[in-house]
Amino acid sequence: MKISREDVLKVAALANLELSDAEVDNFRGQLDDILTYVDKLNEVDTSGVEPLTQVVAACEGDTALREDVIVRSDIITEVLQGAPDPEAPYFRVPRVIEK
Amino acid sequence: MSIDTTWTIPEVRAALDSRRVSARELVKDFYTRIEQRNAELNIFLALSHERAYAQADKIDAAIAAGDALPALAGVPVAIKDVISTHGIPTTCGSRILEGYRPPYDATAVELLERSGAIILGKTNCDEFAMGSSNENSAYGPVRNPVAPDHVPGGSSGGSAAAVAANLAVAALGTDTGGSIRQPGSFCGVPALNPSYGRVSRYGLIAYASSLDRVGPLTHTVHDAAMVMSVIAGRDTRDSTSASVPVPDYVGGLGKSLHGLRIGIPDDYFGEGIDPEVRKKVEAGIALLEKLGCRRVSIRMPNTEYAIAAYYIIATAEASSNLARYDGVRFGPRVPGATLIEMYQKTRGRGFGAEVKRRIVLGTYVLSAGYYDAYYLKGQKVRTLIARDFQEAFEKVDAIVGPTSPVPAFRLGERTANPLQMYLADIYTVTGSLAGVPGISVPTGKTAAGLPVGLQIYGPAFVEDRVLQIAHAFETAGGADL
Numbered sequence: 001m002k003i004s005r006e007d008v009l010k011v012a013a014l015a016n017l018e019l020s021d022a023e024v025d026n027f028r029g030q031l032d033d034i035l036t037y038v039d040k041l042n043e044v045d046t047s048g049v050e051p052l053t054q055v056v057a058a059c060e061g062d063t064a065l066r067e068d069v070i071v072r073s074d075i076i077t078e079v080l081q082g083a084p085d086p087e088a089p090y091f092r093v094p095r096v097i098e099k
Numbered sequence: 100m101s102i103d104t105t106w107t108i109p110e111v112r113a114a115l116d117s118r119r120v121s122a123r124e125l126v127k128d129f130y131t132r133i134e135q136r137n138a139e140l141n142i143f144l145a146l147s148h149e150r151a152y153a154q155a156d157k158i159d160a161a162i163a164a165g166d167a168l169p170a171l172a173g174v175p176v177a178i179k180d181v182i183s184t185h186g187i188p189t190t191c192g193s194r195i196l197e198g199y200r201p202p203y204d205a206t207a208v209e210l211l212e213r214s215g216a217i218i219l220g221k222t223n224c225d226e227f228a229m230g231s232s233n234e235n236s237a238y239g240p241v242r243n244p245v246a247p248d249h250v251p252g253g254s255s256g257g258s259a260a261a262v263a264a265n266l267a268v269a270a271l272g273t274d275t276g277g278s279i280r281q282p283g284s285f286c287g288v289p290a291l292n293p294s295y296g297r298v299s300r301y302g303l304i305a306y307a308s309s310l311d312r313v314g315p316l317t318h319t320v321h322d323a324a325m326v327m328s329v330i331a332g333r334d335t336r337d338s339t340s341a342s343v344p345v346p347d348y349v350g351g352l353g354k355s356l357h358g359l360r361i362g363i364p365d366d367y368f369g370e371g372i373d374p375e376v377r378k379k380v381e382a383g384i385a386l387l388e389k390l391g392c393r394r395v396s397i398r399m400p401n402t403e404y405a406i407a408a409y410y411i412i413a414t415a416e417a418s419s420n421l422a423r424y425d426g427v428r429f430g431p432r433v434p435g436a437t438l439i440e441m442y443q444k445t446r447g448r449g450f451g452a453e454v455k456r457r458i459v460l461g462t463y464v465l466s467a468g469y470y471d472a473y474y475l476k477g478q479k480v481r482t483l484i485a486r487d488f489q490e491a492f493e494k495v496d497a498i499v500g501p502t503s504p505v506p507a508f509r510l511g512e513r514t515a516n517p518l519q520m521y522l523a524d525i526y527t528v529t530g531s532l533a534g535v536p537g538i539s540v541p542t543g544k545t546a547a548g549l550p551v552g553l554q555i556y557g558p559a560f561v562e563d564r565v566l567q568i569a570h571a572f573e574t575a576g577g578a579d580l
Binding site for chain 1: 446
């Protein structure tokens with residue numbers, strides 16, 4: 001067994017994800033199958049192979065950096081309209097810091 | 100004008116130019132079609148009437164004034180629901196974004212509209228683009244217009260079905276591991292996944308950022324080339340978009356295929372391929388040879404590791420990207436006594452099973468003690484898969500094989516076993532990991548009448564050759580093999 005019930009619960013807590021008991025059981029079995037399958041990768045000799053994180057080769061003149069220019073977007077009202085608990089110009093959340 | 104008339108982009112233009120129809124009439128006709136068929140097929144999640152008619156009136160005014168029309172003037176298009184549209188509900192097929200209206204447009208949407216296209220609405224998809232059947236949508240599955248008890252494929256199932264059912268002239272989809280090409284194959288329409296970095300991802304709601312791409316699904320390869328001419332190119336708002344010059348996609352169509360070397364990977368015809376799919380793909384390859392291509396047998400030895408590498412990398416990136424859905428800034432919130440409890444309940448309630456499964460898997464492979472064994476290993480294998488493509492393209496001009504090992508399957512037939520569903524993505528995830536462009540074009544139908552897709556891969560940023568081959572194939576009757 002690659003993954004236990006406790007592992008699933010631990011990972012779900014890391015991901016801030018509430019799971020029902022049925023989901024935990026289901027996922028445990030399914031993730032076990034998937035992780036067992038993924039072990040296939042151990043057949044591949046990757047010694048000396050660099051990891052590939054990004055496929056786009058940098059082109060002449062390309063840069064992720066730009067001039068730091070202030071651009072007004074003026075969308076606060078519109079953004080807050082979609083929020084579950086807005087208090088302009090903020091999003092309200094349950095108390096984080098005790099008095 | 101009958102309700103099932105197929106309109107291509109040049110046909111729309113000709114009808115507008117000759118004043119046979121106005122842009123407003125055309126939009127009205129498409130909305131009538133949608134009203135008639137959407138209850139059955141479940142393709143559209145939101146319609147943008149107001150915006151569509153406003154755009155149509157602009158086009159009609161330009162026609163009346165005798166102004167030159169832009170490339171896609173009056174063309175009714177559908178947009179996959181993971182692509183942001185200003186003021187129009189964008190849910191990603193998820194409950195967690197129910198009611199969300201983006202405050203801006205994706206670059207691809209902006210470019211389409213600037214070229215005169217008319218946005219009809221948003222198409223259904225697997226939740227956050229995670230799935231191969233469209234059955235993971237929180238708003239119910241799409242039905243395949245070709246065979247309504249079958250899935251349309253996924254995750255861009257709504258976009259493929261919208262075109263196949265003549266409810267849109269063209270559609271935008273997104274592809275992370277096959278999500279444009281596989282539904283294109285299942286619904287029998289051309290579907291192009293451009294090179295990574297070719298079309299801006301700005302406004303595309305992220306699933307796996309190093310793999311996600313935006314591309315067209317259309318009635319003809321020519322139309323795909325026309326849409327690409329509009330949406331391709333560098334965008335400073337997406338730092339991974341490339342400044343590689345965009346070739347003349349439409350101008351490159353019609354060139355002879357004589358002398359082009361097409362690589363056929365033995366590894367793409369192994370166990371698991373449906374015999375009817377194999378037969379149709381072989382017939383497709385024979386047609387390409389007849390058109391002057393030279394068939395070269397090649398090996399892509401790391402193909403069998405692609406699924407494992409893909410599902411590690413994609414879920415790891417997803418677990419990070421989807422952390423933003425926490426009930427604070429958008430979507431519904433489930434109250435909790437503490438902030439953390441609010442996050443947990445909101446996410447537990449808002450996400451569907453497949454998304455949760457991938458978040459858990461992705462978090463696991465990134466967690467302390469497992470990172471090297473899974474994530475880093477997956478990225479190294481990704482290097483080897485990309486190398487398979489690079490080495491192949493030293494010998495051949497394109498790589499040809501099946502898009503999917505199977506044709507469309509019945510609704511509900513494959514939902515019980517997620518791993519089995521993942522394994523069917525084998526021919527598409529390879530190209531996704533390598534970043535190369537790939538198109539699926541119809542290559543006949545099975546005895547049961549289900550479309551089969553032929554996939555053509557080209558080297559990175561050489562979509563023009565992929566389109567050229569697909570166009571010649573289509574023109575020579577590939578769809579009727």
